[in-house]
Amino acid sequence: MFLWKAINGALPTGAVLQARTFDVDPTCCRCNVFESLEHLLFKCPFALKIWELAPFATPFLTGNIHQIKVGIMPGNKQVCLPPVGLSQTPLFPWLCWNIWLAKNEKIFNARMFSPGEIVRKAIQDAKEWQLAHDFGSPPPKSSSPVVVGPLASPLQADERLLRTDAAWCRDLKAAGLGWILITQIPEESVCRSAVTLNVSSPLMAECLAIRAAITMALDLNLSQDIQLMASSFSSFSCCFIPRSCNAEADSLAKQVLSLYAANFD
Template sequence: MAKRPIYWRKSSLLEEHKSLGGLGMRNIESINHAMLFNQAWRMKTCPNLLVSRVFSGKYPSTWFENSISGRRVNAASWGARSIMKSVSSMKGGIRRTVGNGEATSITDHVWVGDNRIKFKEHSSFVGTKPTWVSELKCSNHSWNASSVWSLFQSSTARRILAIHTSNRGTQDGWDWSQSSTGAYSIKSGYWFHKNTGKVEENTVSQFWSLWWKANMFPKWKIFIWKVINNAIPTKQNLRRRHIDVSPACVFCGKEESLAHLFRDCELSMRVWKSCSLGIHGLAAVETHVGSWVKNFLLYFLNQDGNSGHRVVFFSSILWSIWLHRNECVFKGTKASAVTVLELARQWMSRWEVSHCLNDKVRITTTSPNKAWSWQVGVHSQGDMILIEVDGAWKCKGDYGDGRWSAAAGWRISRSGVEIKTGAQKVLASSPIQAEAMAVLLAL
């Protein structure tokens, strides 16, 4: 009969991002959808590829749009159905990029921000409301500002008018909202699919973000994660899973639990008091041991940085307590606080040696070639046209007339002689867009 393994924690925790307290293990379903959608995205954005032409020849050319809207294609193969299903599962991250606006629906497509927009309830717009984005533009392809302001709320109108429109009348395209460049990647697609449908918004933990960047042995990082999440095979945890073992602690004879082993045991208390950290375990008996460990490590990381000796020594003591406990259980070694401290010092010495070796490797692998250098703020000499630009963007506050949120300025000179200057109010949704608008206006 096959033996059942012990699952110490749920798979949902193991699959969480490391910055959220998980181990970052990949979910097979999400990674499969992300890789399938990568093929679909490639065929859609590169229509001249042979596979794209074959796929669009066998199935309707609107297969991508049909998959987003949930319309199925009849008589599709198993592989094609899987690709189309991946498009449907990723539709929340797909946006429209506006060109001429003729193929972008105002309310059905996501083209402003990350959510669909809607008309305001009491609009001053006279006539039938438009359906396509192209109906919000003038004949010269610029936005019809009066229509936009009358149809939408002021916050939505500002975001619409901040979208740059080309006067060349290019076709509408597709964009991936989960990356700053708009390009799809399997990594961004995986995390999007995995987090789709979650009610609560995940917040990055300061401790875990610092912990995984700490300069120490990788096995210590995993071990501390297990301690914080009570995933250590202590006798109490083993008995909860119906493993017939003695509940007595090998150090003192009391019931062995996670908190008792690493903090509340008499031997552990002597170790913490005798070390250079001088920690008194009795002061935190009411605190959960996982929170107790996190609080100390976070304090040391904030005070000393990723390579601080205190965070390493604290981790080495926890590791040494566990090693000595196993020696007492499986080898019959006599319990001794001196042995734990000696083990901790030995592991600290190993870490210091490895730390020095890593520093030497970084020095020797540095390229001996002279690095490129430049000076900031020094104007070029000679007969050259110089364009200086600057953009200012206001995130919150009073915009005066409620419309303008940014400004752009530029200065053009030649051989030190000023040729032209200018400044203009612009609509922008980010500081980078304000700077880019300044460059565009200067050119």
């Protein structure tokens, strides 16, 4: 939304406000140069320090960017260095957004942020965005089927086995949920994971994992209360299996929770 407004000249920079005959000082609050959006984001010495600090694999050169439109394409193509952990989300929009927020904080709240603080905040925002868009998404497709531990007895063609597990973080009150739907044909087995917030106990986390698994099974047309959902199946049974026999669901739950918790390190 921010970039869309930027492209359409809808952000209230000094230049835009002056053009609309507002009685404001149209100069940059940091360097007193006429404040166009391109100045604010790409030319201002303060912004240049931010682009210098950005953890891009190659430097992002803003000298030729005289229009926001010209900057967006190369900006979004900038790749972050691997330790940053932003493999699926461009950092560029978040840097632009945080430069804008920092300007507003300075003008309206007299709060100053250093270029380093702005870069760190942009990385944090981008990671939250990336993580939020990973929620419940299937893992990358691979040609190899889901590998599961030994089954107590072979599955019949119309039988489905759900294995679930949960990992719980007391500090964040967050749960990682992992669930696997196993069918007679390994290629048709499915594994999923998700993070859920505001989870009060490990027991609640386990219940949420079971609910997520059953919901997926129902969504897949294989036949909000667990008992109610269970009644939708022609037959349904639950049993406890030790973690050693449930390594795949256990690992999915722990992986997704640690990915979420890494955001708060």
